[in-house]
Amino acid sequence: MKNNLTTEQSSDYNDLEKMSTNELLTHINTEDKTVPYVIEKVIPDLEKLIDEIYQKMKKGGRLFYIGAGTSGRLGVLDASECPPTYGVPDNWVIGLIAGGDIALRKAVENAEDDTTLAWKNLQQYNINDKDVLIGLAASGTTPYVIGGVKKAKENNIVTGCITCNKNSPLSKEVDYPIELIVGPEFVTGSTRMKAGTAQKLALNMISTTVMIKLGRVKGNKMVDMQLSNKKLVSRGIRMVMDELDINEQKANELLQKYKNVRKILEVYKNNGTE
Structure with a gap:
């Protein structure tokens, strides 16, 4: 056939x-x-x-x-x-x-x-x-x-x-x-x-x-990603460090507090600081 x-x-x-x-x-x-x-x-x-x-x-x-x-x-x-x-x-x-x-x-x-x-x-x-x-x-x-x-x-x-x-x-x-x-x-x-x-x-x-x-990326970063494992948490820390020009310890503290990269960036954008 x-x-x-x-x-x-x-x-x-x-x-x-x-x-x-x-x-x-x-x-x-x-x-x-x-x-x-x-x-x-x-x-x-x-x-x-x-x-x-x-x-x-x-x-x-x-x-x-x-x-x-x-x-x-x-x-x-x-x-x-x-x-x-x-x-x-x-x-x-x-x-x-x-x-x-x-x-x-x-x-x-x-x-x-x-x-x-x-x-x-x-x-x-x-x-x-x-x-x-x-x-x-x-x-x-x-x-x-x-x-x-x-x-x-x-x-x-x-x-x-x-x-x-x-x-x-x-x-x-x-x-x-x-x-x-x-x-x-x-x-x-x-x-x-x-x-x-x-x-x-x-x-x-x-x-x-x-x-x-739809606005789910900022620059070239996945700022809304779910921080569901150590690799993604590390990626989130690097994003925050790069965007805010801060050290790893400070970036980690912010990520632990806000649980979301976009939220951290919005707080800094609106207030100029945390």
Whole structure:
């Protein structure tokens, strides 16, 4: 059976099992190098989607990701990293995967083939027209994702997608399609490779840019990050030292008192001193 999906086309490499470790690594790396150039081509499309997300979130809206398999896991990962990195509430960016959280570790049979499940999942969060929904599917054909974005559009919710096939069924259903055409995978059909890398880069760009535009970064520092471990506390101390030109002991004392880098900087800005 012929498959026209780029993500399912046969690898440009053959007899992989006969290659040496160095050959395998070199060829994988050669393919991976092409991914940033694919991202570069869609920056104008990303810009349009990101500006729409920013406008919605500035007014209190939220960002949702839905996906299955690798795509779903990447969405959940991106969403889960926003609160500790930018100090935002857990419900600002929400990632949902077909089959629920158990699917993060183990495949859930047939969950991605259910066209009604995504909307049921989204309704648990009272998704509405203030929000934005991005469907993630390397193939652009995942029923779970297509069903979710179609229902969202029926309810006047802004939709986008990130896929790795041109003119996919998913792209045709959304307001802001992002198509990352990375070509055949090194291992035929293994979209956790180049396609997954491309999706991860795009998600990084979306959430990072939106958070910066929402004021969650000062200069180039994550001043709202949660100080949840020793490494992050040390990073916070360095930020305070650099911004206020004070020694480590004083910076540590301030961080222990205020528990937040932004709060310290605001106190000094308003008072000129603590």
